[in-house]
Amino acid sequence: YAKKRGAGALSYFDESLRHTAMRELAVATALRGAVARGEFEVYYQPIVATRSRRTLVFEALLRWHHDGVLVSPGDFVPVAESTNIIEEIGAWVLDTAIADLARLRADGHPDVSMSVNVSAKQLRDDSLPGLVRETLAKHGVNGDCLGLEVTESMLVDDAQKAESVLVALAAQGVLVVLDDFGTGYSSLSRLRNMPISVLKIDKSFVAEIGHAPSALSLLAAITSMAEAMSITAVAEGVETEQQMAVITEMGCTFAQGFLFGRPAPLDTWLSAQNRQR
Numbered sequence: 001y002a003k004k005r006g007a008g009a010l011s012y013f014d015e016s017l018r019h020t021a022m023r024e025l026a027v028a029t030a031l032r033g034a035v036a037r038g039e040f041e042v043y044y045q046p047i048v049a050t051r052s053r054r055t056l057v058f059e060a061l062l063r064w065h066h067d068g069v070l071v072s073p074g075d076f077v078p079v080a081e082s083t084n085i086i087e088e089i090g091a092w093v094l095d096t097a098i099a100d101l102a103r104l105r106a107d108g109h110p111d112v113s114m115s116v117n118v119s120a121k122q123l124r125d126d127s128l129p130g131l132v133r134e135t136l137a138k139h140g141v142n143g144d145c146l147g148l149e150v151t152e153s154m155l156v157d158d159a160q161k162a163e164s165v166l167v168a169l170a171a172q173g174v175l176v177v178l179d180d181f182g183t184g185y186s187s188l189s190r191l192r193n194m195p196i197s198v199l200k201i202d203k204s205f206v207a208e209i210g211h212a213p214s215a216l217s218l219l220a221a222i223t224s225m226a227e228a229m230s231i232t233a234v235a236e237g238v239e240t241e242q243q244m245a246v247i248t249e250m251g252c253t254f255a256q257g258f259l260f261g262r263p264a265p266l267d268t269w270l271s272a273q274n275r276q277r
């Protein structure tokens with residue numbers, strides 16, 4: 001019986017594995033040349049100062065127009081990453097987001113900054129600081145107007161390499177942003193040698209406000225640690241005024257979430273006057 005059951009489990013596993021592999025292959029094939037075909041678009045989501053609720057930063061969030069559907073990064077970034085296509089896509093996102101930052105600053109948002117997500121592969125590439133420098137120069141934007149979002153796991157795997165790339169970026173004034181904080185297994189103190197300026201508290205903590213009593217003490221611990229390390233705390237996924245009140249009380253100086261705006265095309269954020277032309 002045990003043997004039979006084992007065999008059944010194995011063949012089920014095989015099926016799902018084959019399905020995943022075929023899906024990944026299909027996505028990888030469709031991604032090839034997608035940049036050149038103009039299938040990507042960058043959406044922007046505001047990040048506001050908790051005190052004034054003014055938008056001081058936009059986060060660039062990639063979208064893929066594929067077969068008449070708008071595909072979210074969760075469905076293709078992992079495949080792009082495992083097939084090296086991410087390098088081309090990443091460079092395109094950086095160029096587009098910085099070009100759009102220059103437009104936003106010229107039109108209605110004179111002092112906003114831009115925050116761009118980078119992948120593990122990009123971060124391990126020595127050419128990233130040079131690419132960032134060239135792209136900023138191309139669009140006449142200063143390094144201190146740009147944040148690059150990385151996650152804990154990227155800093156823990158091959159920490160020395162990550163640190164040298166981050167130090168080179170920080171030397172240009174670029175802000176290093178630790179994204180989705182709290183979902184990994186590292187501690188902030190373990191990352192104290194990294195030049196981190198901003199920490200984004202993962203939306204799963206914010207979602208637990210008002211539901212799990214431990215959410216408040218976890219938020220308090222993260223924000224006080226960030227403060228002790230002179231790191232700016234941003235709350236992600238703020239959807240309600242109740243969550244906003246709590247994260248403000250906890251000392252988060254910035255907030256991002258549907259309460260303030262969903263990711264949307266650049267045009268949505270340009271001044272109304274300009275949009276009419």
Ligand code: C2E
Binds near residue numbers: 045117180236258
């Ligand atoms: P992330 O960087 O943590 O981005 C925040 C995600 O949370 C976005 O999902 C955003 O739409 C969503 N979000 C924002 N506010 C709220 C809210 O109030 N409630 C809820 N439930 N969700 C909210 P999105 O756009 O699907 O992006 C998913 C992830 O894909 C990003 O997570 C980021 O890790 C990755 N990603 C996005 N753009 C890029 C890119 O250009 N390059 C790379 N390498 N990764 C990217």
Ligand code: MG
Binds near residue numbers: 117149179
């Ligand atoms: Mg992000």
Ligand code: MG
Binds near residue numbers: 180200202203236
């Ligand atoms: Mg995040």
Ligand code: MG
Binds near residue numbers: 180
């Ligand atoms: Mg995320």
